[in-house]
Amino acid sequence: MDPDTWLLLCRTVRFGDTDAAGVMHFQQLLRWCHEAYEESLERFGIAAASVFPTPAAAPAVALPIVHCQADFLRPLVCGDPLAIQLAPQRLDQGTFEVRYSFRSGEVAVARALTRHLAIEAAGRQRCALPDPIQRWLEASALGGGVRPL
Amino acid sequence: MDPDTWLLLCRTVRFGDTDAAGVMHFQQLLRWCHEAYEESLERFGIAAASVFPTPAAAPAVALPIVHCQADFLRPLVCGDPLAIQLAPQRLDQGTFEVRYSFRSGEVAVARALTRHLAIEAAGRQRCALPDPIQRWLEASALGGGVRPL
């Protein structure tokens, strides 16, 4: 497992992320959350194609977001560096959530959460979480994923 | 006041709003919320330039979002029509939130919320809500804004 599975260091606030108030437009944070979730899976060794559909193959189980939320603690401007800490947590056999803590330097700038539900992609009925996601959640529970503040 | 200040009828889910799972990508809903908030202000008679900065003029008070959340109840596909019901509510003299209920036909498909804080644009200190926003919130409290389910 890549040591940076739960702590992603590489993002910078870009010009297109800002709005006319000069700061990050709130909705961009949710995009970064999903990108960080994908990157964490990838660093854990889970291929994108085993979780997310492509024209070549659709995984049997989909993991749509049923809830999201975010708290904005500080304004972010173009060029600000961001580190994103992830804390994924299993809720029950078919549900998990991911908590995200955003820091810029030493300062906490935002927090967010996405909640995901496992469904059969074909019939959209609830089902159990796929094995690779289970293992990723277990690794997080075993201390890999530091709890955000 | 435009009778449709609190109920916006004109949006359709577009192809670019979807992802490879074939349904609306979660983050788009937050974009629609902000667009609905802007459209509601406009229908109430508040000019965009009096609330949102342009190169020509920046309003003295900014209203950044400090919290947002959304619940996704049904998948949305390209071509689905959407109606958005807004219920803005004053929380205290410097804060308000807007609740959004999304329906497609008769079916509730999503709910969301944005919470806004009034700050002086120059120094980013908390301040009172601007008068036009106060009037918009009062009009909503007087029954104009139907409470969402």
Place this chain on the structure above:
Amino acid sequence: MDPDTWLLLCRTVRFGDTDAAGVMHFQQLLRWCHEAYEESLERFGIAAASVFPTPAAAPAVALPIVHCQADFLRPLVCGDPLAIQLAPQRLDQGTFEVRYSFRSGEVAVARALTRHLAIEAAGRQRCALPDPIQRWLEASALGGGVRPL
């Protein structure tokens, strides 16, 4: 045919479309182009699901964009109203392009173009344009679609 098949009147520049320079971020224009293309098809009577994939059904022919371009003539700020004129044109039996002229009031503010290629969705081989798209292009050629400046 809806008289407004080629002239779409309803868009407003929104806060989330702008960047920290206070004006529309260039990339948003391409999003509006695709939305206008979808709306034009819809007004012509072509259901979204017959052109764009949904989880329930994928059309046999896909129409991916192989080229796009845009010219930005005037800055656009939050609240600016936009009218979009479309001029779709068949290039050959498997290709068409759509030219878009953006006006705000009487002023030309931007021009854009998307070029689309018909391919079999399954094997991604070139094929003929689907019949509904052919009819939409013929209607445009017969004078419905006013040529942009």
Place this chain on the structure above:
Amino acid sequence: MDPDTWLLLCRTVRFGDTDAAGVMHFQQLLRWCHEAYEESLERFGIAAASVFPTPAAAPAVALPIVHCQADFLRPLVCGDPLAIQLAPQRLDQGTFEVRYSFRSGEVAVARALTRHLAIEAAGRQRCALPDPIQRWLEASALGGGVRPL
């Protein structure tokens, strides 16, 4: 100068970049172009705040995009790695363009171009390119920026 000023290696196609056809939605490529342009300036040693406005300070000269275009050569799916080669070029004393070549592994997948015009931020009159941008363009002309195919 960072050796990777003209060749950016770190992007991956993410789920939110795709649409219901299962491949990258065309408009995302333009976002990546601008992000690559910003990253190249940063690697060359030009601080974001000296080119892009923040609430604290607006540079005297703005560099709006007056033209963009893109060619899409191959479909891109979620998880595809991308390398972006930049070739910035001065056109005259107040204009430059940046050519972008996108590769996934050894395969050319897309090409794009943005053209930028220097204007005084205050009055929006044409002016000369700022010195740091001039140096970045000269470094590219001296062989740093490999011409894309």
